[in-house]
Amino acid sequence: MVMDIATLKDFKPSEYEEAADGYRAISDMAGSSMDAVDNQISAGIRNQLRGEAAKAVLGELRKLSKNFHYVQTECALASTALNGFAFDMGAAKRKLEAALADAHAASCTVGTDGSVTYPAGGKEVDGKAPEGGTMPPGTSPTNPTSASLERTAANMHPNPNFGKAQDLANRIGDALQEAEEADHKWAPKLRALKADDDLVVSARDWTDVKSDTDGVRTASKGYLGSLPHPPKDGSPKGNAAWWKGLTPEQQSDYLAVHPDSIGAMDGLPAAARDQANRTVLDEARSEAQLDYDAWLKDHPEPKRYTPYINPLTGTEVKGAMVESQEWKDWEKARKGARGGLDGMEAIQQRFDTSTGEETRPYLLGFDTRNRGHAIVSIGNPDTADNVVTYVPGTGSTLNGIDGDINHALALQVKAERMDPAHSTASIAWLGYDAPQSLLGDATDAKYADAAREPLTEFLTGIDTSHQGSVNSTLLGHSYGTLVAGETMRDHPDLPVDNAILVGSPGVGVGHAKDLNIGSDRVWAATAKNDLVNLAPPPSGTLAPLNPMAYWRLFNDHSVMYGNDPTSDEFGGQTFHVADGKLPLSDGLMPAHSQYWEGDSLNNMAKIVTGGKP
Incomplete structure (x- = not known):
């Protein structure tokens, strides 16, 4: 949308930060629920029950656990995105408020469109000070030549309030432009954080999570840059001290957008590394599964068995079948196409059978x-x-x-x-x-x-x-x-x-x-x-x-x-x-x-x- 002064003045970053807290709370609850499903309910059933009914229940509980994990991850991303949006808009709002305060101190009037009216001032000529005027809305020139010409015009103007108004109009324009850019940047990122209208978390859903994570991480550079940075030396003791110094909200934000980095950080709590790496695992496993499915679609399985030919007589041996070379080649290529999928599934199986x-x-x-x-x-x-x-x-x-x-x-x-x-x-x-x-x-x-x-x-x-x-x-x-x-x-x-x-x-x-x-x-x-x-x-x-x-x-x-x-x-x-x-x-x-x-x-x-x- 087109940003104006009234809208930016009325913007309340705290409302979005409170919404971020709400999404983070939901993420935490989903994580706790997943833990309860995996390590209490499902574990209890495995320890006490056998039979087809127990298998069916455990199958449904695995689906529920996946749903909770998906909710945990996506809501954490939504929380970080809202914090990032509030940070960017808050920075623009502060710039606007500072410019408006300076305009008031300089006896300038700011119009609803961002124009700045300045009073008469300067050295009197024939007993009369140079007249005031109105500076139209603008933004600070990015071209060095334009910026130089603007400074020259301000210095040559007989009314010193002209230069002040010019600077104020540019600052107000910059704040409005910054807010508008933040709105345009974050709107699609926030709209992307929504799930399918079903209860099945598919491989495609997890590849979307990776895309969402990349998008939020890129957009939130300003916000994340304001948080305490991990130590450059990456020592376990340094990592531990950094992590302990973060607020729960900041820890959640890092887990949401940098799961691969957090999961690899020696010195961090096992629970944090586990949460991060399980997200990385689900994303990698889903991507590998989709690649494997695509390979199977492009390489249909050939006929596996062919009649056995006696090498001495060159004739078929009735009733004897052997695996064809074509199928053997296909099977070898199929196993290669799975990549590390077998290992990833084995790790997931550990969580599913705890x-x-x-x-x-x-x-x-x-x-x-x-x-x-x-x-x-x-x-x-x-x-x-x-x-x-x-x-x-x-x-x-x-x-x-x-x-x-x-x-x-x-x-x-x-x-x-x-x-x-x-x-x-x-x-x-x-x-x-x-x-x-x-x-x-x-x-x-x-x-x-x-x-x-x-x-x-x-x-x-x-x-x-x-x-x-x-x-x-x-x-x-x-x-x-x-x-x-x-x-x-x-x-x-x-x-x-x-x-x-x-x-x-x-x-x-x-x-x-x-x-x-x-x-x-x-x-x-x-x-x-x-x-x-x-x-x-x-x-x-x-x-x-x-x-x-x-x-x-x-x-x-x-x-x-x-x-x-x-x-x-x-x-x-x-x-x-x-x-x-x-x-x-x-x-x-x-x-x-x-x-x-x-x-x-x-x-x-x-x-x-x-x-x-």
Whole structure:
């Protein structure tokens, strides 16, 4: 609309700020309702009821939870948008009020159209002062030449009130123009914040949320710029202090328009990071689903089976069918088209199957960069007495995160049963790009080198956000032991009390003392049938003329990345694990993944809860 003085004078930013508070309150209520549905009502049903009726009810409750999450997110955006609109209009209103006050002090009269009438004044000529006049509405010239000409005209005019009126008219015009631009900017953004007229939150709805978020974030730069900024160094302690210094309203605004940044901030409360990352997850999952659906539409499934042709006779074998090469190629392309969708669905499944507060999942990190990353805690790490952070190894990707979460869950459940007087949070930390091949990537330490700082910041952040004292354990598996070892080696002040190293090809040090926590708190185990026992010594030691090097190849302590942590030479502690399945009995090296069962799981749980196996 066309802005005029009366409209801008009557504008009350407080009314829009109160409306923003109302939307924020609705957002908070929707978030609390989603929490109640997921972690109380649905969890109670899963714990007590079975059968088709229970499945049907849980299905409807999942839909209700999605609705609440959608309401929570969109109402938070509406709150931020209204605050942004009130901020922009309030700034224009203040400029107008200041100009009107200055006009009154200068004995000038402002017309309803923004014109300024100024009185007579200046040096008298023939006993008469230069006459007054009226300056038409205007705005400050943006062109330097025009601005210079305007100043020259004011300086040459015999009535000094002419220049004052000119400046006042421009200031009033600027305020009105600023208000009009704010109105035009925010009107479509606010109109876009509306849902479909149905009760189904679809993938398309969540992609619209992302579009809404981008729009509100861009439009609210002025408002967000007025809020306290996150620390430039991004340290966990700095992040925590910044977050605590924000009002609940400001925290809500940051969560609404910067969920990806807030979710990745080490040192912030787990609940805040979880809320932010779940929004990012829903947006990414919906986008991936729509892309996958589009791919399926453009690539219809070919006929799967074709008659088997005997290669010797070249004739069909009656009744024998095999998968066609065309279908195999299509199936391979289909799996590729899903991207990280399998992993995203696995994470969501954790929220959909939670059975109580003790095993409630918290999404502490999520993105789809490179191979994708996810950090999932079973239990609240801010309040748990024991916190264990598990770093997976070779072959880990976002799509395979379900197995890593299963490991974290198994250890958390076992630790809670072993020490019911103290709570345990178990974290699967896939915050790095893991190597993908045993004989290729895994022989290069660059993946661990790149993971050291992210893991350090995460562990420091967990310690920073924790309420009270905590017993912290870092658990590495396979190549993840190298990540854990390098991180502990290079950061003497890392807040880690215990280390567990299983299925390790070496941890980047020759002795347990080099991990900076005391050799008596470094625990290692490798199953007898784990092929990681065949990890070669460091590159370059097998010189043809060095017989000692060949002896070391078969010695039990020289492995790829330093001494074997289960050897006497390493100087740490060991614990018992089962031999595991034989190689090739269930995949290439099944024993390498059997540390989360039997004696091994029991012993790890003892360490995590402060005991000794």
